[in-house]
Amino acid sequence: MEDDAGERSSFVIGLIENRAKEVGVAAFDLRSASLHLSQYIETSSSYQNTKTLLHFYEPMVIIVPPNKLAPDGMVGVLELIDRFYSSTRKVTMVRGCFDDTRGSVLIKNLAAKEPSALGLDTYYKQYYLCLAAAAATIKWIEAEKGVIVTNHSLLCPKLGNHRAITFYSFGHKQQKEKFVPDTQDNKNNWRLIFCSTRLLRANLLQPLKDAETIKARLDCLDELMGNEQLFFGLSQALRKFPKETDRVLCHFCYKPKKVTNVVVVTDNARKSQNLISSIILLKTALDALPLLSKVLKDAKSFLLGNVYKSICENEKYASMRKRIGEVIDEDVLHARVPFVARTQQCFAVKAGIDGLLDIARRSFCDTSEAIHNLANKYREDFKLPNLKIPFNNRQGFYFSIPHKDIQGKLPSKFIQLNVRNKSAAGECYKRTELCLEALMDAIREDVSVLTLLAEVLCLLDMIVNSFAHTISTKPVDRYTRPEFSVNGPLAIDAGRHPILESIHNDFVPNNIFLSEASNMVIVTGPNMSGKSTYLQQVCLIIILAQIGCYVPARFATIRVVDRIFTRMGSVENLESNSSTFMTEMKETAFIMQNVSQRSLIVMDELGRATSSSDGFAVAWSCCEHLLALKAYTIFATHMENLSELATIYPNVKVLHFHVDINNNRLDFKFQLKEGLRHVPHYGLLLAGVAGLPSSVIETARSITSRITEKELKRMTVNCEQHHAIQMTYGVAQRLICLKYSSQDEDSIRQALQNLKESYVGGKL
Numbered sequence: 001m002e003d004d005a006g007e008r009s010s011f012v013i014g015l016i017e018n019r020a021k022e023v024g025v026a027a028f029d030l031r032s033a034s035l036h037l038s039q040y041i042e043t044s045s046s047y048q049n050t051k052t053l054l055h056f057y058e059p060m061v062i063i064v065p066p067n068k069l070a071p072d073g074m075v076g077v078l079e080l081i082d083r084f085y086s087s088t089r090k091v092t093m094v095r096g097c098f099d100d101t102r103g104s105v106l107i108k109n110l111a112a113k114e115p116s117a118l119g120l121d122t123y124y125k126q127y128y129l130c131l132a133a134a135a136a137t138i139k140w141i142e143a144e145k146g147v148i149v150t151n152h153s154l155l156c157p158k159l160g161n162h163r164a165i166t167f168y169s170f171g172h173k174q175q176k177e178k179f180v181p182d183t184q185d186n187k188n189n190w191r192l193i194f195c196s197t198r199l200l201r202a203n204l205l206q207p208l209k210d211a212e213t214i215k216a217r218l219d220c221l222d223e224l225m226g227n228e229q230l231f232f233g234l235s236q237a238l239r240k241f242p243k244e245t246d247r248v249l250c251h252f253c254y255k256p257k258k259v260t261n262v263v264v265v266t267d268n269a270r271k272s273q274n275l276i277s278s279i280i281l282l283k284t285a286l287d288a289l290p291l292l293s294k295v296l297k298d299a300k301s302f303l304l305g306n307v308y309k310s311i312c313e314n315e316k317y318a319s320m321r322k323r324i325g326e327v328i329d330e331d332v333l334h335a336r337v338p339f340v341a342r343t344q345q346c347f348a349v350k351a352g353i354d355g356l357l358d359i360a361r362r363s364f365c366d367t368s369e370a371i372h373n374l375a376n377k378y379r380e381d382f383k384l385p386n387l388k389i390p391f392n393n394r395q396g397f398y399f400s401i402p403h404k405d406i407q408g409k410l411p412s413k414f415i416q417l418n419v420r421n422k423s424a425a426g427e428c429y430k431r432t433e434l435c436l437e438a439l440m441d442a443i444r445e446d447v448s449v450l451t452l453l454a455e456v457l458c459l460l461d462m463i464v465n466s467f468a469h470t471i472s473t474k475p476v477d478r479y480t481r482p483e484f485s486v487n488g489p490l491a492i493d494a495g496r497h498p499i500l501e502s503i504h505n506d507f508v509p510n511n512i513f514l515s516e517a518s519n520m521v522i523v524t525g526p527n528m529s530g531k532s533t534y535l536q537q538v539c540l541i542i543i544l545a546q547i548g549c550y551v552p553a554r555f556a557t558i559r560v561v562d563r564i565f566t567r568m569g570s571v572e573n574l575e576s577n578s579s580t581f582m583t584e585m586k587e588t589a590f591i592m593q594n595v596s597q598r599s600l601i602v603m604d605e606l607g608r609a610t611s612s613s614d615g616f617a618v619a620w621s622c623c624e625h626l627l628a629l630k631a632y633t634i635f636a637t638h639m640e641n642l643s644e645l646a647t648i649y650p651n652v653k654v655l656h657f658h659v660d661i662n663n664n665r666l667d668f669k670f671q672l673k674e675g676l677r678h679v680p681h682y683g684l685l686l687a688g689v690a691g692l693p694s695s696v697i698e699t700a701r702s703i704t705s706r707i708t709e710k711e712l713k714r715m716t717v718n719c720e721q722h723h724a725i726q727m728t729y730g731v732a733q734r735l736i737c738l739k740y741s742s743q744d745e746d747s748i749r750q751a752l753q754n755l756k757e758s759y760v761g762g763k764l
């Protein structure tokens, strides 16, 4: 398999839809030899589910069947691809290639895990569309790349709704980038989280929702944070594995088809070279295993113990290493410098195994030596002391001479020598490949252990080099282990934004508490008071927790969420011919159609893009709709009237960001407080700061005073009238919280007593 390192993406995606708006997706990652299957009902008319998936995978090729089957009113996946992914290569394959029965057989044969472990037996009928897409995708890859995927080599996550939550981020691109930690910021420690592995990226975009797996990762992190020797030992052991290990081990999953076609032969040298370098890399990786075993021997956590058992105690790795040692020279090492790598590759196979190979090597050495001698001669004859002779894979050797030194032409002898040198190296590769054929077949027999090794290395890299490393570089106790519950509250005490806190030294921490009894929080506050940051912060903390990392908070207990829906900011979507408001409404509709009892919904300023009365009405009714669900909602708004929801619904809590006004200027405190606080004319104050003429501001002030005066009076009266009922709501909320509390009986009795006293004293 040729190296796809140069490609931005390594995903090939097969996509098919039926008349019932169901979509099957097979995403094949060439780099890691893994296949991700998903099938879902496309509930959004703009194909938001599919768009999110495509955004996640960023495919290099999309494979689709020819005819459109879009039901009325739907854009259809094909149209979606034409419209939004026109720069991605689209391949149309005949419908017969989308054969679900063949897909199921293929996956049974190719998957590294047992079919029953994939859920294939149980879900076969239900998942026929993604299996059909898988059949077409694998067929295309084998034909296009001239390979056969080796049996039991593919990593296939289990079918069905068992693992990843889907992370939806809507809205303006800038908003999205703002939401995700900045990958470019060198000062920012969190860049580690993004740079390290593909597994990390996949986890951040689709965190886990299986509490057991999350807990296993956190236990492992606990052990690393409490055992310095293990942490540093493991970092060191991981460094011994070549960086490309996970990407290259999967080369063994693809067996090249026998070459009969002359056209393909020209590319053979490069393929052989990749194969040899894969074996050298495998040898280097296997050599690093004993150190990993030594470090992990006494590890206590389930995850590390499991790695030790499945990798370090697995004798297949030692026997594979022995087999390699029979053919490959012991001194050969994986190298990244092109010339060293080429020499190592040419001398990989032990001397004396193949006579023709030995001759080709001699020729390679002779020409290399002659090239260097020639360079020395030119330096003297043509007075070129600065002549250098670098090497790259494409050109071979070449001369590098400062422009000012060149007078006349150099003789062409060097070019002839270089051609001979390249052809000798090519011959070495070809002969080496022949010598390695039997070894490759033997390795492919046990390819599933290599897939496992690649998976484990990625996981360890993520936990050790990203999570543990990031946490260990922060002051003690800045990050804490989150707790999880199924029905309990989402409670974060003194939570911080993981990115912004390292930019602002004085970042102000804030809390959140959402429970069955109060499943919606309405956050108000002037512009720039910190609302959006707070929403992002809560989401990021949950994502970090659900990928098995500690979180930036004093304490956090999290109800495992299955999806996070965010609706934050938006600009006119010219491509889809939607106005800001339409986009906002489409996205809100999508959320409402897809939300589940375990979702978290985060809405920033819904309804501001239309007339104020309609906008308010839409925001109010959306809140009412969401309040009836068990999902948790955080709703940031400038519409103070929305806080009146709390007078009607016991499960709404209103919070505000505290702001002082000094000398007509807003002094932001970024502190979240209970209830609503009216900050008079903050919009006008900020407009003044922005430079609007004072006459305009004055006129605006007299208009707004007249409007808000009446409204404020009405709201105050309303609030007073509902004070008694809100006290009762408060009691009910606390009682429900106590129901899920894990405190002992005495503490609960005491809490009940306190609650009674507060209620009687009117201090709730």
Ligand SMILES: Nc1ncnc2c1ncn2[C@@H]1O[C@H](COP(=O)(O)OP(=O)(O)OP(=O)(O)O)[C@@H](O)[C@H]1O
Pocket: 500, 504, 506, 507, 508, 509, 525, 526, 527, 528, 529, 530, 531, 532, 533, 534, 670
């Ligand atoms: N807790 C905090 N501690 C310190 N600085 C903060 C905090 N929260 C936000 N900020 C800073 O305040 C700025 C404004 O915050 P943010 O964009 O969240 O306000 P906002 O209320 O959403 O504003 P708008 O309503 O205009 O969208 C941010 O750029 C951030 O740097």
